Amino acid sequence: MKKLILIGSCLALFSCGGVVKDVSFETGDYLGTGYDEKPKNQTTDKKQNVTNKKQEGKSFLSALSSAVVTDSEDDEISDIYEKTVNASYEELDLLLRTELENNNFKIVHVLNITAGVEEQGVKDFWKHMHIYLVCKLSECSKIMKHNPQLASQFPLRVYTYEKDGKMIVGMFKPSTAIKYMGNLDADGIKALKTLDKELKKVIDSVTK
Numbered sequence: 313m314k315k316l317i318l319i320g321s322c323l324a325l326f327s328c329g330g331v332v333k334d335v336s337f338e339t340g341d342y343l344g345t346g347y348d349e350k351p352k353n354q355t356t357d358k359k360q361n362v363t364n365k366k367q368e369g370k371s372f373l374s375a376l377s378s379a380v381v382t383d384s385e386d387d388e389i390s391d392i393y394e395k396t397v398n399a400s401y402e403e404l405d406l407l408l409r410t411e412l413e414n415n416n417f418k419i420v421h422v423l424n425i426t427a428g429v430e431e432q433g434v435k436d437f438w439k440h441m442h443i444y445l446v447c448k449l450s451e452c453s454k455i456m457k458h459n460p461q462l463a464s465q466f467p468l469r470v471y472t473y474e475k476d477g478k479m480i481v482g483m484f485k486p487s488t489a490i491k492y493m494g495n496l497d498a499d500g501i502k503a504l505k506t507l508d509k510e511l512k513k514v515i516d517s518v519t520k
Contacts, residue, residue, distance in 0.1 A: 394482025
């Protein structure tokens with residue numbers, strides 16, 4: 313009888329061992345804990361997602377850096393860029409309109425600030441002060457696409473006034489608006505830098 317009980321116990325033990333072994337091999341868990349390889353795959357997926365995000369961040373920074381002009385190029389254009397020209401206002405006006413149109417800028421309006429001030433009875437004021445409101449929608453649209461609050465910066469402004477008998481023409485550098493960008497957009501920054509250079513080119517052309 314004791315031998316029968318012993319034999320029965322051994323058979324039961326081997327049977328259980330076989331079941332555990334089968335489950336372990338099916339799940340890929342050789343310790344019999346019941347956990348398979350899925351958690352490892354999930355960890356790998358998380359690492360891959362982190363890697364992808366880092367690569368996206370690097371791509372954005374790369375695009376952003378490529379949009380920014382080098383220091384040597386940027387330093388030659390001060391925030392307020394103006395030059396003197398030996399010409400009458402009438403001559404400067406003709407030259408300025410021509411150069412703006414040749415560089416595909418649309419002149420929206422020209423404000424005669426001097427005339428407006430004199431109408432208010434002020435006599436001691438700058439002569440021939442005008443503000444040319446100009447725009448290039450192909451570039452401005454890129455800037456406002458992700459930063460609509462910068463709409464207040466457009467149209468761009470080129471100004472003139474007379475000082476010590478000579479005419480001055482200048483601009484407030486468009487890219488100063490970068491500091492007010494809520495969304496740092498590479499295309500928008502590049503467009504602002506392009507406008508810097510194009511307006512500088514116009515001013516340099518009329519003051520040769």
